[in-house]
Amino acid sequence: MAQEIIRTEYSEIMQKSFIDYSMSVILARAVPDVRDGLKPVQRRTLYDMYELKVDYNKPYKKSARIVGDTMGKYHPHGDSSIYEALVVMSQDFKKSLPLVDGHGNFGSIEGDGAAAMRYTEARLAKVAQEVYLGDLDKNVVDxxxxxxxxxxxxxxLPVRVPNLLINGSDGIAVGMVTSIPQHNLGEVVDGVIAYMKNPDISTxxxxxxxxxPDFPTGGIVTNKDDLLEIYSTGVGKIKIRGKAEIEKIKGGKEQIVITEIPYPMIGANIGKFLxxxxxxxxxKKTNDIADISNQSKGEQMRIVIELRxxxxxxxxxxxxxxxxxLEDTFGVNMLAVADGKPETLGIVPIIKHHVDFQYELCTRKYxxxxxxxxxxxxxxxxxIKACDVIDLIIExxxxxxxxxxxxxxxxxxxxxxxxFKSQKSKADAEQLHFTEKQAQAILDMRLHRLIGLExxxxxxxxxxxxxxIARYTKILGSxxxxxxxxxKDLxxxxxxxxxxxxxVIDNVEEAVVEEKPIEVIDVAVLIDRFAYARVVDMPTFERNKEAAEIESKKIVFCKNIDKICLFTEKGDMHAIKVLSLPFGKFRDKGQPIDTAEKGSKIDLTKENLIFADSMENIIKNKLIFGTKQAMIKLVDGSEFDVSRKTIAATxxxxxxxxxxxxxxxPGxxxxxxxxxxxFLRIEGDTIPEKKKTAAGVRGIKLAKGDELTNIYVLSEGETKEVKVKDKDVALNRLHIGSRDTKGVKK
Incomplete structure (x- = not known):
């Protein structure tokens, strides 16, 4: 058998394959159809429940049975995606019009997941059975x-209301995303009726x-004026905030009670909000909050924030x-499959597609x-004709x-x-002309049908x-x-x-926060050997000065609005706001300084703290840097006046x-x-001033295998002794030599 090798560009094959894959995901997985507003997995799950006769007025059936049947017959994908669709369609805090009646643990508004499908049960909701599936037996859809x-x-599905608007939708496809808010059923039905009476209605x-939008969690839409453009184009951002009340409580205090949350907050975001x-x-963004408690019960939201x-x-x-x-944004992108292709639609085109679909359903139904x-x-x-000649038919x-x-x-x-009994009967029989169906019905007729009342x-x-027939003909003809x-049906x-x-839909002014001025006071930042830091005011420090000096590895005196600069052995400087550190009593434990500020890269478990001081003090002085390899330099402190939390200091x-x-x-x-x-003692003025990015110059000539261990800075007239091999060395009496010499042995 002859074989033919077809040569083609790899890029063309990849392009075609990717487009085919993309369209498959868009049409068969992630994007709803504008006609019934359902994704394939939702449509197949509801249809399978319809086939299983899991009606709203019949006993519940195990979710695992529904999921397995759906997967085996119609949706050859993971059972988790089918069960998730089933669960979401039952949650009244996610869907304005739940289509599934769940029995058991189907999750909560706070993000608790549903129980495993082998434990839960489900059946069709009444609205799903009557409004979404009611006419399936009348050949209304292909x-x-x-x-x-x-x-x-x-x-x-022959859905008789615009489900795309009522229950909304969200999904991510290849290069496309759909996010449609939910709306009030009564208002949407009124909108459909208005469109049918006036197809030229404007947005x-x-x-x-x-x-x-009308979210099941309530809340307040704050940008009413933006909605016209959003619903005209099908794209935009809806700002929504929770509903809160201020209540007075005993002791002359107040509390904020949140009774409704923004729709995007449902699930794990409630915990994140707390x-x-x-x-x-x-x-320290606020000191006015005394306590927070989540007193919600079931779907009744109540988050209480007690104030000082x-x-x-x-x-x-x-x-x-x-x-x-508590104020969030709902991104709108009303993308749906219309006429076999994905399209972003405004509210009026969505209703137009729905109405066209209803006329099609109605035509096929009648x-x-x-x-x-x-x-x-x-x-x-x-x-009736047979009843008139029943004696002849019996004959x-x-x-x-x-x-x-x-x-x-x-x-x-x-x-x-x-x-026949007579020639007349035979002649009458020859005049009979029933249709095939009529003849069969006569043959199947029971004798009790001959009773007068029958x-x-x-x-x-x-x-x-x-x-x-007259009514149906009239409907189909007009x-x-x-x-x-x-x-009438709507x-x-x-x-x-x-x-x-x-x-609630309204125009609400943007929230304005009046920040209270911070009272500036002198404080002491205490950093212990475990790298825990705390801040105390100066009267507290003076009362506990001796204990503070014994227990603290570093003490920095500064203003409470200042930053402290921490220099480490790796050559980095970390700037920490004093306000980020816990302020309190002397015996408070404090907080690991590594976690004091988000974005800071300090980790004192992996690097040693060499020096700490306030930024205010550092920027108006000069700093000396010295390393093990005897590199030294002076740096103007103003170079460390930066906004970044971590920089290379040398x-x-x-x-x-x-x-x-x-x-x-100086001096x-x-x-x-x-x-x-x-040991080598030199004048500080002989050390060159360099930029913080420079390595410096050699301070002392070291023998092979030797390294610097200490550098001491002595002010004029200061005396200082260090112990070397059981003898004291007075540093202030050392001869002043030249930089980059060997020094003296002690």
Whole structure:
């Protein structure tokens, strides 16, 4: 067999394959259809429940059974995605109109997950059964083969309300994302009716009926003026904040009670919101919050924030709006599959697609019903006619050899082989011309149908059938009549399932926080040997001075609004705001200085702290830097006046590290001591001033294998002794030598 090798560009194959994959994800997984507002996994799950007859008025069925059946027949993907879809469709805090009635633990608004599918049970919600699946048996939608072509599934469900708007949708596809907010069912139905009465309705006119989203969690939409553009283009950002009340409590104090949260906060974000409030307290953004408690019960939200006496409750509430997710943004991108392709739609086009779909459903429904009634009419006419000549029919049946012979006589008047009582009966039989269906109905008819009342009922049914045929013909023959039927149906749905609006739509001014000026005081920052830091005021320090000097590795005196600069052996400087450190009593434990400020790279478990002082003091002085390899330099302190939390304070050679950082004044002398007890005293003014990025110059000539261990800075007239091999060396009496010499042995 001849083979042909087809050569093509690899890039073309990749492009085509990726586009095919992308469209598959968009159409078959992540993006809802504009007609029924459902993703495939939701549609297949609901249809499977319909097939399993898990009706709203019947016992619940195990979720695992529903998930397994859906996966085996229609959705050949992971069971977790099917169960998640089932769970979400049952959660009234996520969906305005839950489509599944869940029994068991189906999760909570605070982010608790649902129990495993083997424990929970479910059935269709009444609205899903009646409004979403009610007409499936009337040939209103096309059925397509499932993934292995062993079953049939509906292309879309015959949903009679715009589910895309009512329940919204969210999903991420390849290069596309959909995020549609939820709306009030009653308002959306009114909007559909308004569009059917006026197809030229504008977005502004539609928004007088549907003013904006209606989230199941309530809340307040704060940018009403932006909604017109959002609903015209289908893209934008909705700002939504929680609903809070300020209550007075005993002791003259107040508390903020949050009763509704922004929709994006549901789930784990409630816990994050509480943590964010704690962070505001820990980082000293506010000192007015005394306590936080989550007193929510079930879906009844109640988060209580107790304030200190004299606190400005409104200002604290504004701070929560600014700094936490109590005010959040819902990104809108109304992307849906319309006419077989993904499209971003405004609110009026979405309703237009829905209305077109309703006309299609209605046409197919009443065409189907008309066909059924016409079949019924044919049989009823045959039975009524048969009742009029029932004696003849009985004579035919008694005289026939088999059913085939009797049926031939009823349909075509063939009397050959049939025994009649008289020639008149035979002549009358030859005049019979029933249809095939009528003849079969006559043959299947039971004798009790010959009772007078039964015959009257048959004539009554026939009259009713004729009325229905006339009505269905009228509906199918006039779009206006069909519109009346659709509107009547919508009004009935609205009456039974509509609820009051939960979300308030308004224009709200941006929250403004008035920051109270901080009282500037002198403080002492105490850093112990475990790198825990705490701040005390100066009167507290003076009362505990002796204990503070014994217990603290470093003590920095500064203002409470200043920064402290920490220099480490690795040549880094870390700037920490004093306000980030805990302020309190002398015996308070403090906090690890590594965690004091977010974004700081300090880790005193891996590097030693060499020097610490206030930035205010450092920037108006000069610093001397010294390293193990005897590199020294002076640096102007103003170079460390930076906004970054961590910078390189000096340049280090390989395997070198900083051993000294100190403030040096004019006239000071510097004494360098090596590991082999070599000492060199030099004038501080002979050390060159360098930039912080420089390595410096050599301070002393070291013998091979020797290194600097200490550098001492002596002010004029200062005396200082160090012990070397059990003898005291007076540093201030050492001869002043030249930099970069060997020094003297002690």
């Amino acid at each position: 059925f397509i083969p499932n993934y292995d072509e062993t079953e049939k599934e509906p292309e879309v 502004a006119e539609m928004m007088e009926i549907i003013p904006g 943590n964010d409030i704690c962070s505001l307290v820990e980082t 006496k004299g606190a400005d409750a409104q200002n604290v509430l504004n701070l929560l709006y600014k700094k936490t997710r 065409t189907h019903l008309l066909g059924k009634e016409q079949e019924k009419k044919e049989i009823q006419e045959g039975l 035919i049946l008694r005289g026939s050899k088999d059913v085939k012979q009797a049926k031939a006589c009823l349909v075509d008047g063939i009397t050959a082989g049939i025994k 015959i009257e009922a048959l004539r009554g049914d026939y009259a009713e059938t004729m009325d229905k 779009r206006a009549e069909m519109a009346k039927v659709i509107i 009004q009935a749905i609205r009456k039974e399932y509509a609820r009051d609006r939960r979300t 340049k280090l050679n390989d395997k070198d590290e900083v051993i000294c950082v100190q403030i040096i004044n 000071d002398t510097v004494v360098m001591q090596s590991a082999k007890d070599m």
